Amino acid sequence: MQNIRKLPIGIQSFEDLRKNNYIYIDKTEFVYNLVHSGKVYFLSRPRRFGKSLFLSTLKAYFEGKKELFNGLKIEQLEKDNPDAWKAYPVIYLNFAQDNFSSKGTLEDCINLQLKKYEEEYGITEIESRFAGRFINIVQTARKKTGLQAAVLIDEYDKPLLDAQSNESLVNDNREILRGLYVTLKALDEDLKFVFLTGVTKFSKVSIFSDLNQLEDISLSSQYATACGITEKEMLENLGQEVEGFAAQNNLSKEDCIAQLEKMYDGYHFYENSEGVYNPFSLLNALKKQDFSLYWFATGTPTFLIKKLQESTMNYMDLSNGVEATAQELQDYRSDNPNPVPLFYQTGYLTIKGYDREFGVYLLKYPNNEVKYAFINSLAPAILNNNRSTGLDVVSFARDIKKGDAESVMARFKSLFATLPYTTARKEKQDSVIEQNFQNVFYLVFTLLGQWSTVEETSSFGRADCVLLNGNNVFIFEFKRDKTADEALNQIEEAKYAGPYKSSGKRIIKIGASFSTKERNLVKWKIVEE
Structure with missing residues (x-):
């Protein structure tokens, strides 16, 4: 039977992951360093970047579940520590699973989680305010166990992010969270450890102003790779999957790694820090053996x-x-x-x-993944088009591959024809039209970079562009309210074709005139050599 290994896609429980033999990339050294060097932390990372799993790892550690850490780095690091693996009371508030775009959802979420701990610690006298209930839970836990509590809060900011389109709800949710989080300062002597995760650092939530001992490790060199997967970790833990991916796609292992790196690597959370892969995208790509958009699609x-x-x-x-x-x-x-x-x-x-x-x-x-997917999603906004996509970039790419410059320019002309008239004041209309002109070329040429090499000859924002595909080199020069001949002269005078003359490739020079009055391309000339 083929040895099929289990990739932890979407697994947010450390206990589940370890007990069910999923591949685990060992991040427990970070847990050890955090526990032994401080008390109150905040970590910001993008969604689906491993924050919940990391928090779950902390939960298992403070619950004293030593058996889950067998063979991991922290087992060795804690071997001479007599206080290791004590079972502390853990208060885990999880905001990652709910959608808080409706009024009342946050209150229901908090109430349900507090109720669970009140039942666990036998609390029968329930206060009306969340703050009072939370304080009572932590203090009761300490009295009953004789140990300080660890408080772990996952996606503390999700109730605010989900409600961003509703200012009134954002304000309501902010006040609810502020009242809850401010208790952490009052509970300091009852707390062993506090760790909060989130995507954003909201400056108006009291946690960052009231908890003056809080350490924000989001831009810390020591914890830059606590979430995400480094290339070394990928090769050491997922080498078998990389080799399978390469074979499935008829790539050498080296070429496969290079493509994975371009597609999913590149996140840095400190100056000159080691880059990390988006774990959700990388694991999905390795499992499905396909270079697709995974993180962006969620x-x-x-x-x-x-x-x-x-x-x-x-x-x-x-x-x-x-x-x-x-x-x-x-x-x-x-x-x-x-x-x-x-x-x-x-x-x-x-x-x-x-x-x-x-x-x-x-x-x-x-x-x-992020670059092309996000720019593609910009198309309806740039083109003022409400369709799910306002740009057929694949047709552009096919014409480029065929070396059909005339069709490429005709597509540009059709694209400009879809742009609406500006409602700006007369004195600003020219600048708005020019901005639209620049945005369309930026959009097209950037997206064409998925299939071609796009090089800037001068200012890319002015639409001067060299595009290489197969045996063709396209050199574009666009002039606003000037002639196509002047655009071609610019190509000659600037010697844009110089670096490519000895390549043996077909060089196609396109000079085009854009009219502010017509709001479109009015003429272009194509010269080959």
Whole structure:
């Protein structure tokens, strides 16, 4: 019988994972370091990045379930510690499973979880406020066990993220959470350990202002790889699956790893830290043996696109890279006009560089899964089209593959014809039209990068582009309110074809004129050499 190994896709229980022989990538050294170096922590990571499993691992540790840790790093690290593996009372609040977009859902969720612990510790006198009930549970647990409690809160911010389209509900949920979380400070002497996970760091939730001893490890070098899968971990633990994937797709192992890296790796949570794969995407890809969109398919970025449209940020900035300080990255407010913190914390941007002199991070898309899926989802917004997709980029790609420049330009012309008239004031109409012009070319050329090599010859935002596919080299130059001949002259004068003349490839030069008045391409010329 073939040796089929169990990949822990969607498994959030450490106990379930260990008892049922799922593959486990050992993260217990991080557990050991956290427990022995501090008390109150917060960790922000994107959704489906292993936060719940990590929290469940902490739960099993504090419950003293030593048998679950056999053969793991922490077993050796704790071997000389007489206080290890005590069974502490654990209060685990889980907000990951519910949808909090409806009024009353948060109250029901908290009530149900508190009721469970009240029954466990024999509490019969129930206070009316959640804060009072929570304090009573923790203090009663300590009295009955003689030990301080460990409080673990999973996805503390989900009740706020789910309600973002309803400002009134966001405010209501915030006040409920604030009243609950503020008790952690009052309970300090009754608590052994506190760990909260979330996607965002909401600055207006009292936990970050009232818990002055809280350590935010979201941008810590020590814990940069606590969630996610490094390449080393992948090869050591999932090498068999990588080899099977490579064979199924007629790839060498090296080429398979390179494609997996481009598609799912690339997340960095500290300057110059080791990159990590999105675990949900990587495990799904290895199981299904297919390079598909897994993480992106589990959630749509509608709110992010809305925030982007409401901001002054250019769509192209996301590809070219945006800069932010550490404080900006961790300061999420729903009324913050800057979308960068939300893009970073939700995993659509990640750290790709750091300017130590000025303390500024460079942020870009982490990998091709996020880049191409997100840009494709931008198409309806850019094209003002309500269809699920407003752009048939595959047809563009097929024309490029055939070397059919005339059809490519005709498709651009048809695309511009779908754009609505601007309602901006007359003095701003030209700039709005030019922005639309730039956005369409940005959208098309970026998405074509899935099948072709796209190189910028000057400013990509001005639509000057070189595209390589098979034996063809396309050199595009677009001029607004100038002639197609002037665009071709620009290609010649700038010697854009120079680097490709000795390649033996077919060079196709396209000069095109875009008319502000017509809001479309009015003429283009194609020259081959």
